[in-house]
Amino acid sequence: MVLAHDTSNLKIRTQDIKITQDVTFNTMLLSEPTLRGLTNAGFYRPSPIQLHGIPLGKCGFDLLLEAKSGTGKTAVFSVIALEKLQLENNVQAVILAPTREIAAQICDVLKQIGSDYEGLCVEVVMGGLSVEEDKAKFKNKKVHIVVGSPGRLRHLIHDGHIDTSAVRLLVLDEADKLMEKSFQPDINYIFSTLPNQKQVIMSSATYPENTKTFINQYVQNAHHVCPDTTSILLGIKQKVTHVQYNSNVLRQTQIRYKELLEILTKNNFKQCLIFCNYQARVAELHKMLKRDKWPSEQLHGNQDQEDRLGALKTLQEYKCRILIATDLAARGIDASNVDLVINFEPPYDWQTYLHRIGRAGRFGSYGLAITVLSEGKEDAKFKEILSIMKDSLTLSNLWSDDRYQLDETTDKSCNGSIEKKTFTKTEKVHEVVTNLKEITKNIWNEINTASNENKEIESFEDLMRSFNETSSVESFSDLLNSYESNDCEDKIECVFKTLQPKKMPLHDFLNHLKNNLEVPNKVDVPLSPNMIPEKKHQ
Structure with a gap:
């Protein structure tokens, strides 16, 4: 397997990975085993970050590597680690990664570039796999580099x-991710166990301003290696497409999915990565694509670790065309054939946006990144998070190719009127409660009308069947999964528990609702029509 991207073929590459100097790895004073390993892995000429970072790293300086996604940062610290090794000693390099998938990939890179080091042992350790197997890796043998x-x-x-x-x-x-509070206790402990005299290298495509305090805790007089003034990949066309807003999560997913099918149908691609913000949404979308005969795989944190690694391997070995994933796949994952990235749901910050779209356009290749936005609040939020980069980003509308203006603060419809109101989490919960009350009101109207006219009351089973015929929900578990993926899941669960604290027959439950719920005279929040069951005419 060739590790490096093949730059010798006829495929046009961007300037992101090109250098003007007449330099090859053979002229960078590297050891023979490293050079042979680089050649075997397909590396011949260094990228800008490799040209600047490797010599400084070999001199022992602490480094802050900052370069665009897919331009060769992993090879920089891998070469530096291999060049420092004394094979007669035990663990000499510790490499930390925020996700298990990135850790596994780094281990593969080290093994391939270090393939000519006789007796080299690189091990990866990660949660989700047997801890006993990880313990056994360090018994009765020398491990030189540990990744985890x-x-x-x-x-x-x-x-x-x-x-x-x-x-x-x-x-x-991915140092900026490791700077998050959830990682701090573990990293601080690991750091405290290491010798005082050591080299520290941080690597990331982005370093937000709030990371400076963290950085200073670990590095001393670090050299900031940043060969480019922008973190935007030159080969990525960035597009947005808008869909109608709907406050009902299920209906909104259906609207987005219809747009997704349009994108997949009308755009040519080798491999596509689709990003969702929630695990439940990944599983739901995977099922929907499978149902519509689109072969796909899924990757999210609720899977077994073996399944996660297997899904990633199918992508990297070009055995699947579409991978739906959470942000587990947003960072560090290298799959050379991915040329289409779709944000089924927009990310929460600009760093994640850059990392997501960086999965396409690897090592100077070209790709397309499309973000699906609902009109109104979500569109405004997206503009807000990218406003910090508005002078360097160029986005356009997918279907019209018009410029997408990041500095607009309000969206208007085609007739010039202000876009319809959007709602806070509290208002969303209010809407759910209001919808439930309205459903109850409609049921009682049906019962009373039928009684007054001496008509036969429609059975509950018929009523539910009628509701199912007007809804895309396949089962009640699907409904729960979609609600669980919403930010207000706890509040919604509380509402259901309040409405039906105990299991009881339908008639008693309806009486309970009638006696305990006050239906408001004025409904402040628009109802979602698909949440009200329609009467089935006989």
Whole structure:
């Protein structure tokens, strides 16, 4: 398997990975085993970040590597780690990654570039797999480099399975993600067990302003290696497409899905990555695509680790055309054939946006990134998070190719009127309660009307069947999954528990609703028509 992207073919590459100097890896004073490993893996000429980062790293300086996604940062710290090794000693390099998938990929890169080092041992440890198997990796043999997720690595160090006394290099890949509070206790513990004299390398495509305090805790007089003034990949066309807003989660997903099918049908692509914000949405979308005969795989945190790694492998080996994923796949994942990225739901911050679209356009190739936005509040929020980069980003509308203006603060419809109102989380919960009350009101109207006219009352089973015929929900579990993926799931669950605290027959439950719910005279929030069951005419 060739690791590096093939730059010798006829495929046109962008300037992101090109250098003007007449330099190859052979002229960079690297050891023979490293050079042979680079050649075997397909590396011949360095990218800008490799040209600047490797020599400084070899000199032992702490580094802040900052370069666009897919321009070769992993190879930089991999080469530096291999060049520092003394194969007669135990663990000498510790590499941390925020996700298990990135850790596994780094391990593969190290093994391939280090393939000519006799006796080299690189191990990866991660949660989700057997801890006993991880412990066994360090028994009765020398491990030179360990790559892992912070939680599992801390556990193994704490229990004495990994000796860190000889560590000379600490690498934090996707450093801005590792700076989040959830990782802090584990990273601080690992750092405290390492020798004082060591080299620290941080690597990321983005370094937000609020990361400076974190950085200063770990590096000393670090050299900031940033070969480009922008983090925007030159080969990525960025598009947006708008869909109608609907406050009902199920209906909104259906509207987005219709647009997704339009995108997949009308755009040529080799491989496509589709990003969702929630695990339940990934599973739901995967099922919908399978139903409509679109072969796809899924990747999210609720899967077994073996399944997660398997899904990633099918993408990298070009065995699947479409992968639906959460942000587990937004960072560090290298699949050279991905040329279409679709944000089925927009990300929550600009860093995640850049990392997502960076899955296409790897190593100077060209790709397309499309973000699906609902009109109104979501569109305004998207403009807000990208406003920091409005002078360097160029986005256009997918179907019209008109410029998408990031500095607009309000959206208007075609007749110039202000877009319809959007709602806060509290208002969404209010709408759910109001809809439930309205459903109850309609049911009682049906009962009373039927009684007054001496008509036969429609059975509950017929009523439910009628509702199912007007809804795209396949089962009640699907409904729960969609509600669970919403931010206000706890409040909604509370509403259901309040309405029906105990299991009871339908007639008693309806009486309970009638006696305990006050139907408002004025409904402040628009009802979602698809939440009200229609009467089935006989």
